[in-house]
Amino acid sequence: MIKTTVIACCLFSALVLAACSKPESTPPSTANTNTNKPAASPASSAVTTSSADKIGIAECDDFLAAYESCVNSKVPAAARAQFNTGMAEWRKSWKQLAANPQTKATLAGVCKTQIDAAKTSMKAYGCTF
Numbered sequence: 001m002i003k004t005t006v007i008a009c010c011l012f013s014a015l016v017l018a019a020c021s022k023p024e025s026t027p028p029s030t031a032n033t034n035t036n037k038p039a040a041s042p043a044s045s046a047v048t049t050s051s052a053d054k055i056g057i058a059e060c061d062d063f064l065a066a067y068e069s070c071v072n073s074k075v076p077a078a079a080r081a082q083f084n085t086g087m088a089e090w091r092k093s094w095k096q097l098a099a100n101p102q103t104k105a106t107l108a109g110v111c112k113t114q115i116d117a118a119k120t121s122m123k124a125y126g127c128t129f
Contacts, residue, residue: 055091056098060098060108067083070129074126
């Protein structure tokens with residue numbers, strides 16, 4: 001049961017990263033028009049609000065903080081909602097795994113795997129983890 005849950009979480013995370021790994025190019029005129037708009041959108045403010053909601057596993061909390069910082073500072077505004085959705089799903093899934101004593105011990109490994117995947121997929125945006 002534990003293995004199945006961890007594997008499902010890893011597969012879900014890999015799918016989210018694979019979907020997010022293709023950098024979205026925006027025309028220069030679109031990029032320039034977005035610079036004067038407020039940075040907070042409903043999707044980004046929801047993630048910012050939930051960022052205070054810690055998982056309780058250092059590897060996971062550190063990764064989510066670094067990933068959120070990368071997304072908010074380096075990912076084009078047009079693509080942020082997709083990344084924020086992925087972060088919200090990770091946070092929800094990992095909180096559930098952390099709450100279960102049988103899966104909590106394996107969660108640090110899941111987050112380390114996610115960090116390795118993000119190093120590759122987010123390199124296109126200039127993010128380092």
